[in-house]
Amino acid sequence: MKTTSSFLKMKQNKEKIAMMTAYDAPAAKLVEQAGVDLILVGDSLGMVVLGYDSTVPVTLDDMVMHTKAVKRGAKDTFVVTDFPFLSYHASIEETFQAAKRLMQEAGAHAVKLEGADELVDTILKLTNAGVPVMGHLGLMPQSVGVLGGYKVQGKDEESAAKLLKDAKAVEEAGAFALVLECVPEQVAAWVTEELKIPVMGIGAGVHTDGQVLVYHDVIGYGEGHVPKFVKKYANVSETIQTAVSSYVEEVKKEQFPQKEHSFQSEVKQVSLYGG
Ligand code: KIV
Numbered sequence: 001m002k003t004t005s006s007f008l009k010m011k012q013n014k015e016k017i018a019m020m021t022a023y024d025a026p027a028a029k030l031v032e033q034a035g036v037d038l039i040l041v042g043d044s045l046g047m048v049v050l051g052y053d054s055t056v057p058v059t060l061d062d063m064v065m066h067t068k069a070v071k072r073g074a075k076d077t078f079v080v081t082d083f084p085f086l087s088y089h090a091s092i093e094e095t096f097q098a099a100k101r102l103m104q105e106a107g108a109h110a111v112k113l114e115g116a117d118e119l120v121d122t123i124l125k126l127t128n129a130g131v132p133v134m135g136h137l138g139l140m141p142q143s144v145g146v147l148g149g150y151k152v153q154g155k156d157e158e159s160a161a162k163l164l165k166d167a168k169a170v171e172e173a174g175a176f177a178l179v180l181e182c183v184p185e186q187v188a189a190w191v192t193e194e195l196k197i198p199v200m201g202i203g204a205g206v207h208t209d210g211q212v213l214v215y216h217d218v219i220g221y222g223e224g225h226v227p228k229f230v231k232k233y234a235n236v237s238e239t240i241q242t243a244v245s246s247y248v249e250e251v252k253k254e255q256f257p258q259k260e261h262s263f264q265s266e267v268k269q270v271s272l273y274g275g
């Protein structure tokens with residue numbers, strides 16, 4: 001199994017890192033078999049699995065349950081789990097408690113959190129306590145209410161400089177990797193160049209050390225809005241729709257089940273009265 005040091009080595013060797021989300025056992029197994037380097041149990045599950053319109057309603061219990069499922073499916077892959085909304089801000093005790101649940105109870109190998117500034121100290125404390133932390137900067141979906149929408153970050157000189165400063169601080173606090181979401185590719189390239197730790201991009205161009213995408217987006221499964229940075233490699237929704245419509249039609253027409261799906265017996269008729 002790859003570890004935090006494998007990802008560092010991959011960056012040093014300029015070997016691209018492929019990361020993808022998964023939220024349940026069969027998806028995790030498929031993603032593992034397809035050769036992803038690490039799996040993210042993202043709080044994006046709030047949108048693509050649970051049907052919320054942001055990641056804000058996702059709870060620690062949700063993250064624990066889905067991490068357990070992913071771990072059952074992918075036994076040989078490094079698994080990172082998102083701290084959900086407001087589970088790592090109130091106090092360091094509460095943050096440790098959340099990390100403990102994600103790692104001890106659910107089996108995550110690492111945690112991911114959004115932000116820098118006052119969270120730099122949290123990253124330092126978690127790392128010192130033996131919790132591998134992945135940072136997340138640029139567009140931070142848990143702050144969508146503050147940002148006023150899902151927008152590209154770091155477009156002007158000032159915000160790009162702040163992004164680099166934050167990225168450096170996250171690295172210095174001990175994070176083993178950093179996700180950069182929705183930033184111009186030039187800015188992402190600049191941050192990637194400046195950091196020693198691997199930078200995983202999503203909507204951040206081709207120059208980052210690796211890429212991360214949401215499982216449902218990659219396979220084309222779901223109804224929600226698909227962002228510009230997504231490449232849909234399949235159309236699973238269409239496949240499911242076709243399969244389920246065929247099933248419904250065959251049930252109505254008594255074309256399903258056939259003999260091959262049914263059980264047979266020699267008994268002609270069973271009497272209710274045993275005679
Ligand atoms: O929740 C998630 O899936 C993420 C990735 C998009 C990086 O945080």
Ligand code: NA
Pocket residue numbers: 042043044055082141
């Ligand atoms: Na997330």
